[in-house]
Amino acid sequence: MPHDIARLHHVGHVVSDIARAMTLYRRLGFHVPPPSVPALAPREGAAPEPFGAANTHADFSRSFVELVTPVKPGNTAGLPSEARIVPLQVPPEALPLVLSRIDAASNRLRGRLDRFEGLHIVMFSSPDIDGAANSLTALGVGHGGVNTVGRPVETPDGVRTEPVRYLEIDGTPEGRVGVVADLDPEFQHTRHLDHPNGAQELVEAVLCVPDGQLPLFRERYERFLGRQIPAEGPVTLLTGADLPDLLPGEDPPALPALVACTVAVRDIARVRALLAENGLPVRETTRGEPFVPSEAALGAALIFREA
Structure with missing residues (x-):
């Protein structure tokens, strides 16, 4: 892999009670915004239901600490009242695949939480995620290829979608390990970087x-x-x-x-x-x-x- 992977993109702290975790991180001196949780209609014509995982970030200029907890479909118990429900728009023909992928990711989170509450995610940052993927392949490191997901971001002009491109490395018993494209500077102004602890x-x-x-x-x-x-x-x-x-x-x-x-x-x-x-x-x-x-x-x- 090229020597441009020199720093962390984020770590993920998997918790059982995200409201409690937010309180802790605020006592530690971090600015922690309300968590977001995706919502999706389980079938065409049904009302959107929260599912997957709820998460929030303590953001820095080039990295962040993520707080994340699995969410059972349709169940908001344990989420703080300030949590933002984010409806996802998915074409009907793609719905089964999207649901299965998010359900699998949520189950992996639960498995990690069953192992212990704590850090289970470490992702490194790269300015060239496609080059990183090619280099890993050349070095014989297995990975799932580059994926793109959209992260809803509140801006002065309304909610916009920030594209996040990443790959996950295979066979890492310590948790989820991978590489993410550098944070998009276009969205940096939306992040709260002024933490009480400096x-x-x-x-x-x-x-x-x-x-x-x-x-x-x-x-x-x-x-x-x-x-x-x-x-x-x-x-x-x-x-x-x-x-x-x-x-x-x-x-x-x-x-x-x-x-x-x-x-x-x-x-x-x-x-x-x-x-x-x-x-x-x-x-x-x-x-x-x-x-x-x-x-x-x-x-x-x-x-x-x-x-």
């Missing part, structure tokens, strides 16, 4: 792997990225035995597992004060960076790094 960017995902399998996972991720993994981000690999050396007190819920992510902030002292004010427990990594432990953050430790 967050600037998502810079690292921490992946904990079984003892003895570190070389295997390192080789895989170096093929994904097309280069050696740098010392700091976009992904840090370590074994379960070594995890306490980076994150004291952390115990992985399963292996392999995405156990933490790191967000760069403008002023680390400001973050420490905000976390203390909001009553959140804080520990320090062995690098001297504050982090909120997974037991207080719905299964995923959150590390703060001064930009």
Whole structure:
């Protein structure tokens, strides 16, 4: 793969209660807008029903942290009253295929949530998603090809659809791993980037792997990225035995597992004060960076790094 895949596009925090997760992330100092949930008529002539997954983002200039929860068809229980229901327009002849694909994706989310609540998605960013797909194929990395989905975005001129082009890599037991086209600058003005904690960017995902399998996972991720993994981000690999050396007190819920992510902030002292004010427990990594432990953050430790 070309060396242009140098950073993260987003990580996905899969939660059982998205309202609770939004409250947590707001206490952590992030601006989190109301979640969106798609709605689709299960058959021609029927009323649209919520289904699939509800999600929202803490957006940064080139990346984001996603909060996502599976939604049972027609069931809005557990969704906050501020949730936005987004009806999808699908031609009748395409309805069965679309329903089956979204149902399969929702079932995968439930399976990940059954495994543990926490981070289950890590996606890297590329300015050339088609080139990335070709390079992965040439390197023998299996993937599902480039897909395009539309993300509804509220703009001053009404709701517009932002095209999102991505691919998913095959055979990743740690969760959903893939590559996404860089965020479209045309839609950047719609994102809320002014976070109370001064967050600037998502810079690292921490992946904990079984003892003895570190070389295997390192080789895989170096093929994904097309280069050696740098010392700091976009992904840090370590074994379960070594995890306490980076994150004291952390115990992985399963292996392999995405156990933490790191967000760069403008002023680390400001973050420490905000976390203390909001009553959140804080520990320090062995690098001297504050982090909120997974037991207080719905299964995923959150590390703060001064930009």
